[in-house]
Amino acid sequence: METNDQQQESFKEKVKHFFQGDWKRKLHRIIYEADTPLGKLFDVILLILILLSVLFVMLESVRTIDERFHQVLYIGEWVITIFFTFEYIARIITIKKPSKYIFSFYGIIDFLSTIPLYLSFILVGSNYLLTVRALRLLRVFRILKVTRYVGESNKLVKALRDSRPKIFIFLFAVLIISIIAGTLMYLIEGEASGFKSIPASVYWCIVTLTTVGFGDIAPVTPMGQFIAAIIMIMGYGIIAVPTGIVSAEYAKSMEKKNQDDPSYVHVNTHACWSCGALKHRDDADYCHRCGEMLDPEDEF
Amino acid sequence: METNDQQQESFKEKVKHFFQGDWKRKLHRIIYEADTPLGKLFDVILLILILLSVLFVMLESVRTIDERFHQVLYIGEWVITIFFTFEYIARIITIKKPSKYIFSFYGIIDFLSTIPLYLSFILVGSNYLLTVRALRLLRVFRILKVTRYVGESNKLVKALRDSRPKIFIFLFAVLIISIIAGTLMYLIEGEASGFKSIPASVYWCIVTLTTVGFGDIAPVTPMGQFIAAIIMIMGYGIIAVPTGIVSAEYAKSMEKKNQDDPSYVHVNTHACWSCGALKHRDDADYCHRCGEMLDPEDEF
Amino acid sequence: METNDQQQESFKEKVKHFFQGDWKRKLHRIIYEADTPLGKLFDVILLILILLSVLFVMLESVRTIDERFHQVLYIGEWVITIFFTFEYIARIITIKKPSKYIFSFYGIIDFLSTIPLYLSFILVGSNYLLTVRALRLLRVFRILKVTRYVGESNKLVKALRDSRPKIFIFLFAVLIISIIAGTLMYLIEGEASGFKSIPASVYWCIVTLTTVGFGDIAPVTPMGQFIAAIIMIMGYGIIAVPTGIVSAEYAKSMEKKNQDDPSYVHVNTHACWSCGALKHRDDADYCHRCGEMLDPEDEF
Amino acid sequence: METNDQQQESFKEKVKHFFQGDWKRKLHRIIYEADTPLGKLFDVILLILILLSVLFVMLESVRTIDERFHQVLYIGEWVITIFFTFEYIARIITIKKPSKYIFSFYGIIDFLSTIPLYLSFILVGSNYLLTVRALRLLRVFRILKVTRYVGESNKLVKALRDSRPKIFIFLFAVLIISIIAGTLMYLIEGEASGFKSIPASVYWCIVTLTTVGFGDIAPVTPMGQFIAAIIMIMGYGIIAVPTGIVSAEYAKSMEKKNQDDPSYVHVNTHACWSCGALKHRDDADYCHRCGEMLDPEDEF
Numbered sequence A, B, C, D: 001m002e003t004n005d006q007q008q009e010s011f012k013e014k015v016k017h018f019f020q021g022d023w024k025r026k027l028h029r030i031i032y033e034a035d036t037p038l039g040k041l042f043d044v045i046l047l048i049l050i051l052l053s054v055l056f057v058m059l060e061s062v063r064t065i066d067e068r069f070h071q072v073l074y075i076g077e078w079v080i081t082i083f084f085t086f087e088y089i090a091r092i093i094t095i096k097k098p099s100k101y102i103f104s105f106y107g108i109i110d111f112l113s114t115i116p117l118y119l120s121f122i123l124v125g126s127n128y129l130l131t132v133r134a135l136r137l138l139r140v141f142r143i144l145k146v147t148r149y150v151g152e153s154n155k156l157v158k159a160l161r162d163s164r165p166k167i168f169i170f171l172f173a174v175l176i177i178s179i180i181a182g183t184l185m186y187l188i189e190g191e192a193s194g195f196k197s198i199p200a201s202v203y204w205c206i207v208t209l210t211t212v213g214f215g216d217i218a219p220v221t222p223m224g225q226f227i228a229a230i231i232m233i234m235g236y237g238i239i240a241v242p243t244g245i246v247s248a249e250y251a252k253s254m255e256k257k258n259q260d261d262p263s264y265v266h267v268n269t270h271a272c273w274s275c276g277a278l279k280h281r282d283d284a285d286y287c288h289r290c291g292e293m294l295d296p297e298d299e300f
Helices: A002-018 A023-032 A037-060 A063-093 A098-102 A105-112 A115-119 A126-143 A146-162 A164-189 A198-209 A222-259 B002-018 B023-032 B037-060 B063-093 B098-102 B105-112 B115-119 B126-143 B146-162 B164-189 B198-209 B222-259 C002-018 C023-032 C037-060 C063-093 C098-102 C105-112 C115-119 C126-143 C146-162 C164-189 C198-209 C222-259 D002-018 D023-032 D037-060 D063-093 D098-102 D105-112 D115-119 D126-143 D146-162 D164-189 D198-209 D222-259
Strands: A264-266 B264-266 C264-266 D264-266
Touching: A023 A037, A023 A063, A037 A063, A037 A126, A037 D164, A037 D198, A063 A098, A063 A105, A063 A115, A063 A126, A098 A105, A105 A115, A105 A126, A115 A126, A126 D164, A164 A198, A164 A222, A164 B037, A164 B126, A164 D222, A198 A222, A198 B037, A198 D222, A222 B164, A222 B198, A222 B222, A222 C222, A222 D222, B023 B037, B023 B063, B037 B063, B037 B126, B063 B098, B063 B105, B063 B115, B063 B126, B098 B105, B105 B115, B105 B126, B115 B126, B164 B198, B164 B222, B164 C037, B164 C126, B198 B222, B198 C037, B222 C164, B222 C198, B222 C222, B222 D222, C023 C037, C023 C063, C037 C063, C037 C126, C063 C098, C063 C105, C063 C115, C063 C126, C098 C105, C105 C115, C105 C126, C115 C126, C164 C198, C164 C222, C164 D037, C164 D126, C198 C222, C198 D037, C222 D164, C222 D198, C222 D222, D023 D037, D023 D063, D037 D063, D037 D126, D063 D098, D063 D105, D063 D115, D063 D126, D098 D105, D105 D115, D105 D126, D115 D126, D164 D198, D164 D222, D198 D222
Parallel strands: none
Antiparallel strands: A264 D264, B264 C264
16 A cells, blocks of 8 residues: 555645646646656556556455455555546546547556446446456556667567458468368367367367467377377467568568668778778779779779 | 348349340449449459358257247348359350359359358358358459459469578478377377377477467476477477568568669669770660760670 | 289289399389389289288277188288388398498388387387388378479478577477476465476477477466466467567578579669660670660760 | 595695795785696695685585485585685785775675685574585686687677567567466466465466476366466567577577678768769768769768
8 A cells, every 4th residue: 555655645645736827738738748857757657556456456466465465455456446536537627629539549448447446336347347457558558669669569569460451361261170170170179178169178279270279178099199290280380480481571671771782882802002092882983082083894 | 130131132233124135244244243223232242141151050059049030030141052053154144155164263162152051951061162252252352442452462372472492491491390299199198188299299299389379288297398398489480480581582572663663773783895884784885984885786 | 901912913923024034133223113013013012012011001000800801901001011012122132231220211111110010019009000001101202303302302401400509498498398397386276277397398388389289287376377378478479489480490491592692683774875674784884785884974 | 535635735835835935925926826737736726715605515415425424524514615715815905906906896706705604603504604605616617718618608698688678678568468477377276276465376377388387286176277387478479588598599690701701891971062962982082983973071
């Protein structure tokens, strides 16, 4: 609770302090930006609260812990949720075009991570949906050297986007293989060994192709095991495909930069006849060292 | 059923409408091509029907669902199968060389995805084979920007084909390792811990090498666990091989494009008879070094 | 048995036929080489016999099958073993330096794949070691377009050899991690949940790091599951390393060829002023098309 | 015990022999360096002792073995620990700045791998922590052709460091996905099938995403299995990312060498004041186009 309390403190002060002068702009700078020390502080506190609240929700689901600390967790959740509610409202009133924030990616996440607890009055168990707050952690990138990470993640996203059609084909193949192999297994194994229905077999097929292999369902008939072996080796080969694609695409996206880097030109092995300087540009007519005209006949 | 009905409607209309004028050509264009709006519509309906029928077959295998909706599913299957039957016949009569279609990849799939239900009168359970219809989903590529996807899949296929000999060697290694390690495990573990026979042990070995690891069979003796550990680490190393191959091959297939970079031309091994300069372009008539005409007879 | 019998036939004939004239050289050519039709036939028969014998041994270990076909399998094994024995002797007497064959890779395999059955009189169960015959299947490469496959496998082997030091470091890391993490899990989980001893925990660690995950041993305490999660994610990252290494090394080994391909030279975008021909070599002084001297000033 | 005894011998002799003349420097050379034969010998003995002690600790945890050989193992551990204690002290007294060693990576490891046994008087079971000695095995690199391996491992480390931000983003994604998917599974599956709490579900999610798949917890409801399938396929795609990254980074780190290809030089953005030609070499004094001297003041 300790940390939690001090959060509230800092929160109260901030609130008090803002409601004088052009508080809207001030508030906006603090809530939306991480450049001012106060803004940074705010984001850090926010992250801590998010982590705490996610932790609370997770712990609450553990019976033994819930029995002991139910009160603490319950209050904690509410305190944080109320804070988030105020924050959400603040975000809306301190921005010019509220609609723009409300329907933005973060806006929707913020809303979704505030509402469930209120819903829990009507819908039992919906408070667990608070873990969607984990998504709010994405704000962490605002505090880290954003550019760098964002740059990287963009590279990743690009690599993934470039290989989308391939991935699509790949998933399509996995699906078709799973359906057909699943049916086969269903017919061979029968209900005895967990292949209770075709959907269940398809589920097993995906578990196997992805090399997860829970073992909750497993073939017992020699024939079934034989087919399973084939499926596995197939999955083994298949796993190579997306990896290969991504790494190739990713490598390409990296090479791009080096390749058309304009600050590199090809140089040949001509030697200037007056100063002997080497490494002239292919299109050089004069020595870059002594200014003497280069001998066009001069071959190496 | 709703969607299913309207399919039939549109189907009936189409049929009615075609039997005037040169209906064969019309029908052909609609069934075989996806360029005309009607052709596109037809393919879309086809895909929906395929998905539906696969879904029906899968659901029918789930007892709880089958008990409730047996009638619906049964009728649904038949309606779609009859539609497919008509479609199959239509494909045959509207094409010049029926044999060419019948023995084509799609022709065979279409046949296989129609016959099982009729067989189910004779062979019980064979109706489940209807899931082979999933293969018909490959038609989806006809509606999507085919070229692009086909292009990609060709690249993939090419990458896989290029690395076939390696993959072959690789599978060969896996097989031999599995057989020998399997026997070893059988001798060490004995029947107690699920290694009932060498084939079973080999199956376990494949399950382990592919990192699937169901756990339905698992070593219990320290010695067995030791060998298992070695097998796993081997499998771990082995998994690197196909992935490495595919990604390398795939990367190469991408670079290919770069290679026929216009600023590189192929040079031959002609030697200029006057100055002996080498590496002339294939289409060179004069020596790039001395300007002497190259001997056109001089072929190697 | 049928195939098996005819093998013997062809074998007997061969034998009869050889014992006239310089039979040693003849025999040598047939046994050691796969160029002559007879040599090829011999190798093909050999492969079939190897496959058969491996199959026999495997089936014999399946109780249900063994009970029914014990006689058949037993005789089959002996027939093939005797054939292999004769072959082994033949290989020794038809080669100049027997020692050279005996201690060669294949020589040892051939011996190991012949002896177990004889040992089975003394050592019960040793006949199962006959599956080592699987190694003899490597001879298949003699019949296939060897060069090509050997070439490929050499490339693979080279890639693996080049990345040996890395792989070594990698395995070393895996081992140390496993030992320490294993001890930790043993202390945390205790005997209750299968972590009976440190070696067992280390075994579990390897099972987990390699993402095999049998599940015969699995953490039950929250703390144990937490550490397990960390181990898994580590294993997840670790799996990337050998794959990355191999694919990079392999890619390099492929690029090698393309890179220093001497039949490609860089061409520039000069245009001959008399004939306008393009794509001249960087060091070209005369147009390769019309022999006109190229303007050294001519810049693009 | 035999080997163990002789270790002590050689140890005693060494000790005796050193305490005459400038023994500190001698000792230092032997303990810290592996160049002198004696130094090498010392390191080899050290490694053997480390392996032995780790082995002892592991075996001691196996009840059956411990019951039989408790005495042996117990004494063995103590003998080795005492040797390590002396070694540790020796390392401190023979180095100029002891603090430098004590707080170095190896210094801490050496301390941690000596203390646990002494602690075991106070803390029961802490002696198992002796397995931390496994870390001491890293000294092996001192005996192997260090440079080479260190070089390799540096390359690896570099590749990993370069891809740190990506890996971070990647782990971040895995974590968030696990939390949200875990909650979902908890709500869908309920306590029945092992999803006892959200943390447990998150643990399951990580087990699944990493394709380990113990199967100790597994979904049973169709809905749960459906979501699980999606998670697996996601994990399947995700596994491609770190592998792709590492291999790409690694490949780059290898290409680096190629990059400082001598036929490429860096060019700056100077503009010749007479002809305005650009892209002059950094060390160019004259314009490669017009031969005019470049303005040395002209810096950007």
